[in-house]
Amino acid sequence: MNLKTNIPVNLDLTIRSGQLFHWTKIANNTFKIIIRRTVIKANQINENIIKVEIKGEKLDEEKLRTTLGLNIERQKLLTILKKDKLISQIIPSYEGLTIMKQDPYECLISFMASAVSNIPRIMLNLNNLRDETGTLIMGSNDNSLPSAKDIVCIGEERLRNIGLGYRSKFIYLTCKKLIEEQISLASWLIKTDSELLTLLTQFPGVGRKIAECVMLFGFGRLSAFPVDIWVQRGLIYLMPNLKNMSPVDLSEWGTNRWGEAAGMAQQILFCAAKNGEIFD
DNA sequence: TTGCAGGGGCATC
DNA sequence: GATGCCCCTGCA
Structure with missing residues (x-):
């Protein structure tokens, strides 16, 4: 499927800009992006066209455009x-x-993993988290990010073994809160910006910086x-x-x-x- | 090899 | 509001 834009876009620049951690470069101007239970192969043909192929759960064209930032x-x-x-x-x-x-939950976990870290390490940690504790996306060789329920089952110690350090406790407690309070992040889409900021900063380990990242890239x-x-x-x-x-x-x-x-x-x-x- | 900084947050004072 | 601590990896 070819996605067209009326104004030039730069996929390489966008993907490497530190807003998304679940990707690998597979060729010039071609990237594999993992979001939820979908693997997107995105190839920039020219400044106005991005060719995409997907594996796993289907995404319609509109959703793909939104995911890649072509609809803003x-x-x-x-x-x-x-x-x-x-x-x-x-x-x-x-x-x-x-x-x-991004998906709000995946964005929340990802930016919690980013605290006092650096991009290579964040990507390493999240890759290991997916590989070791996620579930295989059908038709691909990649795992999706573990759900909040999965992370509660895995436990804090396992997160530490993966290399998430002191962030492990926060990520574990945040997932526990999500499950115990039956929080649906999707239901927060209708909140105002200030309400959303307040709600997000109530998660342990989420201060102003991480909350703002989740608002921008996840909501x-x-x-x-x-x-x-x-x-x-x-x-x-x-x-x-x-x-x-x-x-x-x-x-x-x-x-x-x-x-x-x-x-x-x-x-x-x-x-x-x-x-x-x-x-x- | 060692030392240091890196997309913070929290408890304590 | 300032300070120390939390963990561990990449880099010089």
């Missing part, structure tokens, strides 16, 4: 950011970047603005007068400044800072 109004968001004199200077390298849409809240060390550095480079603000305050600041384009702004800032582009 990027033209509109970029227009907002380009009017901002500060951030507009770093946009050109990242015009093809988009925000993908499609494009005005969320997660602030980690890289985004903080990026902001301070562009606006030195922000240097005394805490990450929590910067998060609010970003959402207030860029509104519905805040999520896109943070992703651009994150990439620019990590690539060393914003330092001279």
Whole structure:
């Protein structure tokens, strides 16, 4: 199936931008992405076409487009950011970047695993978690992420053996809470942003940063603005007068400044800072 | 080899 | 609000 976009997109840039951890590169411009019980092979044909093949559970075209971030109004968001004199200077390298849409539960577990870690390690931990405790996706060689129930059965010790360190306790307790309180994350889709932030930060091990990531990448809240060390550095480079603000305050600041384009702004800032582009 | 920093959060003061 | 601690991996 070919997915077309009206505005150029860059799959490679998007996938490697640190928003999704469940993927492998299998060829030039071709990636294998695991989401829930589906394996998506995505191959960028040209700047407006991505060819996809799927294994496991079916996803219709609309769902695939949403998953790959092709349905958000990027033209509109970029227009907002380009009017901002500060951030507009770093946009050109990242015009093809988009925000993908993950499963809320998988996104929550993934970003809990990301705390005080680094991308290679996060991907290693999550790969091992899937391989050792997930279940095989029919018609593929890949496992899906274990469910909350699975993780409760596995126990904290097993998570530690997988290498998740002190995050193991938090992930275990969060899954226990999900099961015991019969929480359906899907039912949170109708919550307001501030309600969602409050609910997410009630999970053990989930503070402002992780909650904002889950809102942005799992719930499609494009005005969320997660602030980690890289985004903080990026902001301070562009606006030195922000240097005394805490990450929590910067998060609010970003959402207030860029509104519905805040999520896109943070992703651009994150990439620019990590690539060393914003330092001279 | 060693030391350090890495997409935080929490308890304690 | 500031500080120490939680774990372990990649990297210099």
